[in-house]
Amino acid sequence: MxxxxxxxxxxxxxxxxxxxxxxxxVVSLTNGRExxxxxxxxxxxxxxxxxxxxxxxxxxxxxxxxxxxxxxxxxxxxxxxxxxSSAPWGLNISPLDQRLGIGDGETASFRLVKVYGDPAAVEERPISKPVTGSVRVALDGVEQMAGFSVDAASGVVTFLAGHVPSEGVEIRAGFQFxxxxxxxxxxxxxxxxxxxxxxxxxxxxxxxxx
CATH class of the missing domain: 2.40.30 (Elongation Factor Tu (Ef-tu); domain 3)
Structure with missing residues (x-):
């Protein structure tokens, strides 16, 4: 396989x-609940x-x-x-679309995800097959034009040496998949x-x- x-x-x-x-x-209980x-x-x-x-x-x-x-x-x-797409329906991709994590100064790799939800609940979906060339990345709201690579076969964004996000830095990304x-x-x-x-x-x- x-x-x-x-x-x-x-x-x-x-x-x-x-x-x-x-x-x-779904199991029906004797008291009528599920x-x-x-x-x-x-x-x-x-x-x-x-x-x-x-x-x-x-x-x-x-x-x-x-x-x-x-x-x-x-x-x-x-x-x-x-x-x-990481963006809401009808909108263009933005590097701020999805939150991948928070930097700790050591972690270099972050998986692409897409979040679905509302005020009652949130579900996070791993994205493993991004479209090559579509991924845009931002650190603390600033788009990065270099300093990272994207594995299109696994959906993992890896920051290169010297570009690893510092502690507290928010990592976000936009993409097609x-x-x-x-x-x-x-x-x-x-x-x-x-x-x-x-x-x-x-x-x-x-x-x-x-």
Whole structure:
């Protein structure tokens, strides 16, 4: 098993259906109350790219991609059509979008994250597949044009020697990102007559930890 640092065709991902899934165990108690426990620390995303196919050429593009990944064997990058940026929907990326941490004068590496929430609760999502060249970093509100590197395969920002954030310095970043996924099927059933008649095959994807 491996992860291929290659993206599912962007023109197809933009019209895909899907989104985050939570898995919560709910037990009804004898007093009428519920006991609830979540199984996953973070949401897991599912998509169906079959809904994006508009032509036979699209179908063959997905087939080619499916074969190159050996079906479910290898993971790949996928652009969520809605949630792909550190910035709020409709706004441009800013180096102040997301808080990565506070410097201590020694720690040089910080993982990219995206925070979701409201006054009642906050959830922090690790971002492991930033888009190359999209990451902008700020220290105490000042954008840094150099002095750091970004591992696009892990989502870790590392400050170079002489640029490690001092104690108390706030590290923030803005970026675009992909979702690491794999195919969640061992077969793609093709019926060209049905496809031309508007019947779309189901081609599910599921998020993975690369």
């Amino acid at each position: 491996a992860f291929h640092e290659i993206s599912f065709p962007l023109r197809l991902s933009l019209t895909t259906r899907g989104g985050p899934e939570r898995l919560t165990d 006991a609830r426990n979540r199984r996953f620390r973070h949401a897991r995303r599912r998509y169906d790219v079959g809904s994006a196919l508009r032509s036979v050429a699209d179908l063959y593009a997905v087939l080619d991609f499916f074969e190159a990944r050996a079906g479910r064997l290898h993971g790949f990058r996928f652009r969520d059509p809605v949630d792909f 992909d979702v690491p996924v794999r195919f969640d099927t061992e077969r793609i059933e093709i019926d060209l007559d049905a496809f031309r008649a508007g019947r779309i095959p189901s081609i599910p994807l599921i998020e993975v930890i690369p």
